Amino acid sequence: MEGTREIPVTLSAATAAKLLDVRIETLYAYVSRGLIRSEPAAGSGGREKVYLREDIDRLISRKAIRRNPDQMSSSVLRWGEPSLDSKLTLISQNQYYYRGEEVTRMAKERSFEEIAMFVWTGDWEGNIPEFSGLDQSLVESLSNLIRLDERRDWLKRCQLALIVHEDREKIASNSIESAWGILYLLVSMAILPSQVRKPHSISDALASLWNVYPDDTHIIDEALSICLDHELNISSFTARCAASSGASLHASIVAAISAFRGPKHGANILRVQAFLKEIEREKSVVSVAKLRQRRGESLPGFGHPLYSEEDPRAKRIFHILEASLSGSAAVTLFKELRIFGKEELNRMPNIDLALGILSMALSLPDDAPVQIATIGRCAGWIGHSLEQRDSDQLIRPRARYVGKPPRRSLA
Numbered sequence: 001m002e003g004t005r006e007i008p009v010t011l012s013a014a015t016a017a018k019l020l021d022v023r024i025e026t027l028y029a030y031v032s033r034g035l036i037r038s039e040p041a042a043g044s045g046g047r048e049k050v051y052l053r054e055d056i057d058r059l060i061s062r063k064a065i066r067r068n069p070d071q072m073s074s075s076v077l078r079w080g081e082p083s084l085d086s087k088l089t090l091i092s093q094n095q096y097y098y099r100g101e102e103v104t105r106m107a108k109e110r111s112f113e114e115i116a117m118f119v120w121t122g123d124w125e126g127n128i129p130e131f132s133g134l135d136q137s138l139v140e141s142l143s144n145l146i147r148l149d150e151r152r153d154w155l156k157r158c159q160l161a162l163i164v165h166e167d168r169e170k171i172a173s174n175s176i177e178s179a180w181g182i183l184y185l186l187v188s189m190a191i192l193p194s195q196v197r198k199p200h201s202i203s204d205a206l207a208s209l210w211n212v213y214p215d216d217t218h219i220i221d222e223a224l225s226i227c228l229d230h231e232l233n234i235s236s237f238t239a240r241c242a243a244s245s246g247a248s249l250h251a252s253i254v255a256a257i258s259a260f261r262g263p264k265h266g267a268n269i270l271r272v273q274a275f276l277k278e279i280e281r282e283k284s285v286v287s288v289a290k291l292r293q294r295r296g297e298s299l300p301g302f303g304h305p306l307y308s309e310e311d312p313r314a315k316r317i318f319h320i321l322e323a324s325l326s327g328s329a330a331v332t333l334f335k336e337l338r339i340f341g342k343e344e345l346n347r348m349p350n351i352d353l354a355l356g357i358l359s360m361a362l363s364l365p366d367d368a369p370v371q372i373a374t375i376g377r378c379a380g381w382i383g384h385s386l387e388q389r390d391s392d393q394l395i396r397p398r399a400r401y402v403g404k405p406p407r408r409s410l411a
Contacts, residue, residue, distance in 0.1 A: 001265055001268060001351060001377070010041075010050035010051060010052055011050060011052075011056060012050060012051075013027060013049065013050075013051065016036070016056050019056055020056060020059060034093050034094075034308060035059060036056065036059065037051070037052045038050065038051050038052075039052070055308075083232070084395070086231070086232075086384070087099060087122070087387065088231075088380070088384065089380075091231050091306050091307075094309045094310070096231075096312060096313075098228070099119065099122055101118075103225070103228075103312075103313075104312055104316040110124075111201060111203075112202055112221050113128045113201060115225045116228065116382075119229065119379060119380065120379075120382060120383050128180070131184050131201065131205060133196075133198065134191065134192065138165060138168065139192065142157070146160060155260070155261050155266075155374065158186050159257050159258070161185055161188075161189050162182065162253055165185055165250065166250035169250075173250065174249045174386065174389055178249055179386070182249060182253055182382060183202075183379055183382065186374065186375050186378050190209065191209055194209055196209050201221070202221075202224065203217050203220040203221035203224060204217055206368075206371070206375075207220055210362070210364050210368060215324075216324055218320075219320055219321070219324060220362075220372065222316070222320055223317060223320075223355065223358060223376065224375060224379075226376070227351065227355075227372060228379045228380045229384075230313075233265070234259045234262070234265045235256040235259040235260040235266065235377065236256065236377075236380055236381060236384045238258070239255060239256035239385045239388075240387075240388040241255070241395045242255040242256075243385040243386075244391075244393060244395040245394065249386070253381050256378075256381040260374060266370065266373055266374065266377075269352050269355060269369050271301075272301040272356045272369075273356050273366065275288070275356075276353075276357070276360065278292075285336050286340065300353070301337075301352050302341045302347040302349060302353065303341075303345070303347030303350060304350045309348070311348065311354075313350075313351040313354065314349045314351050314353060314354035315348075317351075318334055318349075318354065321357065321358060321361050322334075329360075330360035331361060334354075334357045334361075337349055337357075351373075352369075355369040356369055358372075
């Protein structure tokens with residue numbers, strides 16, 4: 001959900017240390033602290049290591065910033081140093097945490113709704129309102145504006161529904177009650193135009209919509225929790241920028257969805273699905289990968305800049321599917337993709353690829369992975385928006401002008 005990476009360029013220990021202007025021992029210390037990622041050198045049998053060039057470049061940039069703070073404004077916006085304070089999500093040492101709680105463990109023990117409330121308030125005891133399903137008067141209002149049987153523009157439908165819903169709301173526009181209304185609204189937009197039995201939870205509503213076997217509903221629930229937040233990704237930062245201006249919670253989520261729709265962010269899931277369908281047709285991961293590489297195309301769904309090892313979100317989804325659906329063709333394909341990624345790309349599957357495989361394993365419709373990712377992430381957008389409003393600080397970075405210099409006036 002945060003774009004793709006090209007095959008990483010690696011350096012020898014001597015070259016890496018020279019570029020950093022440090023001793024080899026200092027290089028090893030950087031690796032042990034998680035600042036630089038290492039990989040087995042090809043053909044060394046694991047005896048020698050190489051080091052990722054992008055990590056070396058990042059450290060060099062950090063040193064340059066300390067010497068010249070003016071560089072900070074451009075570097076922090078591209079996987080750089082932290083640029084604002086937040087109590088919501090920590091990504092560290094190949095794991096990630098919501099308010100200090102390790103996410104993949106928490107997702108096994110708590111429902112998505114409980115985790116959403118915890119992220120918003122820091123409290124496990126908050127009241128979670130019941131999901132009441134579709135608001136028929138809202139449906140009628142929307143049906144006058146768009147065709148509700150058109151599923152391919154679901155994200156646009158969500159944005160329009162949020163705008164209509166805000167005008168109709170009678171509650172405080174930035175309250176927790178409003179937050180639940182927004183989250184449940186997106187679920188309703190996924191259900192439309194279908195009708196489902198009265199659900200007990202969001203995952204239950206989606207499982208009923210998609211005819212998922214009841215014993216597998218927990219897979220959807222964990223996936224929603226795993227997707228809930230991932231620090232300052234593009235859409236979450238957009239939500240915070242909107243909220244910092246004083247915009248309503250509804251408006252902040254509309255802005256976040258606009259960013260999420262981009263092909264380098266949430267819509268990257270669609271590229272992954274096309275890749276998986278191509279593999280299904282050709283019945284070979286390797287042949288499809290080679291064909292794409294010959295065409296000069298990247299392989300979507302592998303690697304993430306914030307993890308030196310495996311994306312913990314994808315890893316958890318793999319283990320969930322393996323435990324519940326071990327004999328399925330989708331799980332077998334997931335295993336092949338993990339092996340291929342590790343051996344051929346030095347990159348493991350990321351969350352986008354995991355959601356695509358999850359959809360295959362549960363025989364979900366084509367739009368299901370984007371809906372799971374969006375509904376899950378919506379809870380994160382709400383958390384960021386609420387936190388930013390509470391800080392009462394305007395997000396207003398400065399730009400470093402690099403255009404044509406102004407003409408000097410003639411004296």
